[in-house]
Amino acid sequence: MVSAVFHSPLDASKEADAAADKPKTAVATPSATAxxxxxxxxxxxxxxxxxxxxxxIAALIGIWALLTMKGGAFPTPADTLKEAVxxxxxxFYSRGPNDQGIGWNILFSLQRVAVGFGLAALVxxxxxxxxxxxxxxxxxxxxxxxxxxxxxxxxxxxxGLLVFKAANPxxxxxxxxxxxxxxxxxxxxxxxxxxxxxxxVARVLNLSEWNVITKILxxxxxxxxxxxxxxxxxxAWLVIVAAEMLTGGVGIxxxxxxxxxxxxxxxxxxxxxxxxTVGLLLEWALVSIARRFTYDDV
Amino acid sequence: MKxxxxxxxxxxxxxxxxxRFHALRQINLSVAQxxxxxxxxxxxxxxxxxxxxxxxxxxxxxxxxxCDNREIAAxxxxxxxxxQNHSLLPWLTCEENVHLAVERxxxxxxxxxxxxxxxxxxxxLVNMGHAASKRPHEISGGMKQRVGxxxxxxxxxxxxxxxxxxxxxxxxxxxxxQDELLKIVARTKSTVVMVTHDVDEAVLLSDRIVxxxxxxxxxxGEIVSIDLERPRNRVELAADARYVxxxxxxxxxxxxxxGHVERAA
Numbered sequence: 001m002v003s004a005v006f007h008s009p010l011d012a013s014k015e016a017d018a019a020a021d022k023p024k025t026a027v028a029t030p031s032a033t034a035x036x037x038x039x040x041x042x043x044x045x046x047x048x049x050x051x052x053x054x055x056x057i058a059a060l061i062g063i064w065a066l067l068t069m070k071g072g073a074f075p076t077p078a079d080t081l082k083e084a085v086x087x088x089x090x091x092f093y094s095r096g097p098n099d100q101g102i103g104w105n106i107l108f109s110l111q112r113v114a115v116g117f118g119l120a121a122l123v124x125x126x127x128x129x130x131x132x133x134x135x136x137x138x139x140x141x142x143x144x145x146x147x148x149x150x151x152x153x154x155x156x157x158x159x160g161l162l163v164f165k166a167a168n169p170x171x172x173x174x175x176x177x178x179x180x181x182x183x184x185x186x187x188x189x190x191x192x193x194x195x196x197x198x199x200x201v202a203r204v205l206n207l208s209e210w211n212v213i214t215k216i217l218x219x220x221x222x223x224x225x226x227x228x229x230x231x232x233x234x235x236a237w238l239v240i241v242a243a244e245m246l247t248g249g250v251g252i253x254x255x256x257x258x259x260x261x262x263x264x265x266x267x268x269x270x271x272x273x274x275x276x277t278v279g280l281l282l283e284w285a286l287v288s289i290a291r292r293f294t295y296d297d298v
Numbered sequence: 299m300k301x302x303x304x305x306x307x308x309x310x311x312x313x314x315x316x317x318r319f320h321a322l323r324q325i326n327l328s329v330a331q332x333x334x335x336x337x338x339x340x341x342x343x344x345x346x347x348x349x350x351x352x353x354x355x356x357x358x359x360x361x362x363x364x365c366d367n368r369e370i371a372a373x374x375x376x377x378x379x380x381x382q383n384h385s386l387l388p389w390l391t392c393e394e395n396v397h398l399a400v401e402r403x404x405x406x407x408x409x410x411x412x413x414x415x416x417x418x419x420x421x422x423l424v425n426m427g428h429a430a431s432k433r434p435h436e437i438s439g440g441m442k443q444r445v446g447x448x449x450x451x452x453x454x455x456x457x458x459x460x461x462x463x464x465x466x467x468x469x470x471x472x473x474x475x476q477d478e479l480l481k482i483v484a485r486t487k488s489t490v491v492m493v494t495h496d497v498d499e500a501v502l503l504s505d506r507i508v509x510x511x512x513x514x515x516x517x518x519g520e521i522v523s524i525d526l527e528r529p530r531n532r533v534e535l536a537a538d539a540r541y542v543x544x545x546x547x548x549x550x551x552x553x554x555x556x557g558h559v560e561r562a563a
Binding site: 195197198200201203204205206207208211215216219 | 353355372373374375377378379381383385387389390398399402403453
């Protein structure tokens with residue numbers, strides 16, 4: 001895939017070579033599955049990979065079942081599973097603004113994350129490039145970043161409510177301000193670490209500014225930038241639950257709070273699993289994108 | 299022969315955090331067209347600095363540098379540089395690395411097919427045609443350095459500047475690439491200025507060896523002309539009395555008269 005991006009489409013023979021490159025990348029990444037067409041199925045390796053995580057989950061459920069055996073307010077795993085099946089059998093119903101399916105709640109939360117994170121990327125990545133390129137700017141904003149970055153997400157919420165006078169933009173604002181820092185910092189670090197030799201090559205060849213950006217700066221910075229993006233999305237997903245608890249509306253965070261008010265602990269547990277799963281999927285998606293754009297340092 | 303690169307009273311002073319550092323003083327050097335000149339000296343003597351001045355990557359504090367009757371004010375493709383650590387872009391294939399240079403220099407006047415042919419020809423020249431679609435991390439250090447040379451030669455520079463191009467290679471690969479470089483230079487008749495710290499390399503390749511004194515404020519100590527006919531063969535030369543004498547001359551300069559003194563840091 002990565003080869004295809006940089007190959008000129010003129011040369012068909014390169015496509016074959018690009019395909020030949022692939023096993024190499026597969027070797028470099030331990031979690032990438034071996035291609036079954038060529039290598040025989042490695043049963044032992046597969047078991048060694050699958051058994052530990054399964055055992056971990058089984059242990060968690062086992063302890064949970066043991067602790068809830070005697071009854072009480074805390075639901076058992078079986079109850080939770082039964083409830084989850086019922087919940088996920090109709091994820092997209094809508095009975096008024098305060099009673100919507102779990103699917104809608106997740107999608108609304110993801111939408112807020114997407115908007116807040118998208119705006120943060122739009123501002124943070126170019127800002128990171130500028131900070132990396134100009135030392136003066138870097139020294140100017142680094143104390144500000146140092147001061148603002150550790151601030152808890154929820155401290156930003158009142159500012160958003162004050163400025164936007166509405167819950168939804170305030171939640172998006174909170175996501176924006178919390179997820180912008182990793183992107184700024186990582187992009188700037190990436191730009192600062194572009195090897196001087198590459199830039200000397202550009203100077204000797206007298207490359208155009210466009211070529212310097214597309215052929216040298218951007219590919220060199222991309223892995224750093226994607227790390228920033230990954231951290232940002234993780235933060236955004238953490239923040240959204242808390243923000244929605246406070247702002248209300250439709251969303252997984254609000255749903256958790258609503259179910260707490262209904263004293264429906266089973267639903268809260270389901271929500272926790274669901275939030276974890278979505279977070280895991282976001283992380284996994286971004287890691288696999290980042291892997292495609294990471295180059296071995298030579 | 300007419301002087302092609304001319305360095306007149308060049309001075310180089312760096313202003314660092316620790317203060318002023320006088321790197322080069324009173325450098326005067328002329329290089330003729332088609333000449334192969336090596337700069338040799340102990341580490342820290344400013345030989346790379348002098349090369350960077352000729353490349354235009356840094357500008358002298360004082361004095362003038364002229365290449366082909368024009369003052370050197372900035373780097374440019376007519377003075378191609380082969381860097382010590384090859385500096386190939388890891389996200390491009392070997393051919394694309396060469397093509398990037400070719401496109402910049404000939405892109406305005408030549409068709410895509412011609413540019414492609416040039417990139418291919420440059421890779422073939424250094425016997426790297428087979429690795430055109432490989433990425434730098436897939437080939438060995440010696441091969442990378444060859445691609446670096448191909449990239450420099452592909453743009454048909456007036457001068458080829460090489461900064462310890464074989465310094466990071468093992469002795470056998472180095473010898474092999476030196477032989478190839480001799481053949482390539484014989485064919486292309488390039489003017490070459492090369493930085494090295496290897497006495498054998500200097501004697502084998504050069505028309506003249508420029509020996510530099512120790513820094514700070516290093517300057518050219520002596521210049522030895524190597525009157526050995528080309529093509530040169532390293533095995534035959536090893537027993538050649540003239541070769542042995544030149545080699546001794548350089549060694550004598552470097553170790554007897556200008557032995558490296560460790561500066562207190």
